[in-house]
Each structure stands twice: as C-alpha cells, then as structure tokens.
Amino acid sequence: MAPKVVCVVGPTATGKTKLGVLLAKEFHGEVVSVDSMQIYRGMTIGTAAPTPEETEGVPHHMIAVADPAEQWSAARYAAEATPVVDDILRRGKLPFLVGGTGLWLDALVRGHGFAPGRTGGKVREELMREFDSGGIGPLLRELGRVDPVSAEKLHPADTKRILRALEVYRETGKTISSHDEETRKLPPRYDAVYIGLRFRDREEMRRRIDLRVDRMVEQGLLEEVRTLLRSGLPRGSTSLQAIGYKEFLGVLEGNCTERDAVAEVKLRSRQYAKRQLTWLRHIPGIHWIDWGETRDFGRAFQISTEILSAEGLG
C-alpha cells in the first residue's frame, strides 16, 4: 500500500501555506512546498513564500533551494522532492504537500517519471533550429509519421508539445504517447488525501488577490526584483517567468509605470488562479473547503482535521 500524504491545494491567495502549517503542527507533519517559483532563492516576497514566523517551527522543504539562474523542471522537482517526502515518512512523520503547481504535484504524487529529453538538450536545440528555419509544418508531418496519436491530439499551434513529442521519439525511438499511456497505468507512488481551498465567489477571490499584490508591493517587491537582477540573472531564466517579477522587470527597465505593473500583476494572478482551478478539477476526490467573505481558518482547520481523522491519519 502506498504511503499516505496530505496535499493542500487550491488557487493562489487562498491560504494554503497557513492551513498547511496549522495541520502539520496538529498532525506531527512537515511541509513540502510544491511551487515552481518558491523553489528559487531570493524570491520570497513575490511568491509569498512562508517566512520563518509563518512556518511556526514546522520544517519546510523545497523552498529557496535553487539558484534563480537554474532551469528547474517538473521532472527535476519530482526527482529531488521524492526522497525528501520519503525521508519524512521514514522518520514517522506525515508529509504535507502544499502548493499550487499542478503538474509538479501530479508528478510527485504519481511518481511516474518523465521520458528523456530536456530543455537545453541537444535534440531539443536541434528541433528548435529546424523549427526556426522550416516552421512547424515539416515537424508536424514527421510527428504524424512516427507518432500519429500525438500528432492527432496536438493542436498545430502547440509548438512546445509538438517539439517535445518529437524529442522523445528521437531520443528513445519510442513515442511520448506510448510513454504516457504506460505511466498512466502505474499505481501512484503516494496515497494522497487532498484538501482544497477555494473561494465560493470569484469576486471575493479577486479582492483577495488584489490585496495580496498590494501587500507584496508594500513589502518591497520592486527591491526584491532589483536585487535578483543584480545577481546577474540571465533574462531568459525560468524564475523570471514568475508573475510579479516579469512585470516589475519592466518597471526597472523603464518600460512601464509601477502603477501599470501592479494592475498587470493582479490581472495575471487572477488568470493564473483560474488555470489552477481548471487543473484541479481533473483530480477526483478533493475535499473542498469553500471560503465565504472571510477566510475562517478556525473552521477550515476543524473541517480538515475531521477529514484527516476519517482517513485514519492522526
């Protein structure tokens, strides 16, 4: 039987971090962050990474462990987070996977591994060159020959995935569709209990996000971005894809006013939250806790406690 873990999920600004800490304290657990941006060092304000006060002494893992200049990926995350989770289990504690990066969470929980090939790899570079010179047409035709299942499924505009599908084939001689098919059948590595946080009302979510962004600015987001840049971060870094950072980069470069940047960050954040909700809808069995006008953590804690107890944890 797969070991049990608890996942605290939900879109941005719903309070996953706080609930995670409350529960970890109660259930003798440790937190493993599942966040593609909190992974990078020096990005605490803009990613709302938990501060030492907020962790309340609960050990947190996979936060600020990467250099912002590095290119992390779901695969690398899963590879590094898995032993961390296992170690927590070995010590008889309960892992709380807390975060909003859907793919990373799935990769960790299901533990399927990814097919070979990576960003920056030789084959990928080669494919990029071919794409630049010949467009997607020839590549899509090639995919149609070697992996018709993927070619059929992928939209012609979905360059990224078309290249990746070809990459897997060229690297391994096997198709990504067969790889996916096989890994889908594998039993998950962990038996996850999902607790989801969300707002009942979209407007309320929006207000919460706006508030959060305003607070980030007050706490010095601009300065944080400036410091990050001073460390000689390459412009194309994955870490700079983070919402808040890419917009404030524009402010520092004088391409946009802080006021506009703030509005942009709020907008992109709520669009992101929507995508997170879409992702989460495909996970069956999430125990949702709906926030009303206020986030009543006392109540959420109580509900979660009951859920976890019913699951035999605690």
Next chain:
RNA sequence: GGGGGAAUUCCAGAGCGGUCAAAUGGGGCAGACUGUAAAUCUGUUGCCUACGGCUUCGAUGGUUCGAAUCCAUCUUCCCCCA
C-alpha cells in the same frame, strides 16, 4: 460665440449602402496540459423554442428594394479659433 471631429457589441478599435451580429486585440467564461507549467496552447463570447428566427452600431425622423454605413434634427464628448 465661431469652426472642425467623434459617438460601434464588456473595453479598445475596424467597418464607410447589400456577402455585418459586425474584423482585430484585450478582458470574461470554458478547456487542454506527462522535463521551461506563475509557462504554453485551444475553444467560446447579443438573445432565442436555434442548419432558422429576433433585437443591436448615441437618439429621433428621413432617403433607399436594402443603412452601422447617406441626409436632417437633437444629445453627449473632444480639438481649434475667440
């Protein structure tokens, strides 16, 4: 006070007599997602008893077989001269 310009579907903004429920972008909504995932990609977006029908393009009234597109008046806004 005089002269000129503009009013379009949630927003910006095309359209300049029929092929217009109205390009395009944004936003909204929905979806996808197996090595960049806070990324990337897709669909949809007036109403309906829906392969057809109905009501829209500041307002009213005209011209015309036919108008968002032409004319008149009115309303609002912008610019210029006073």
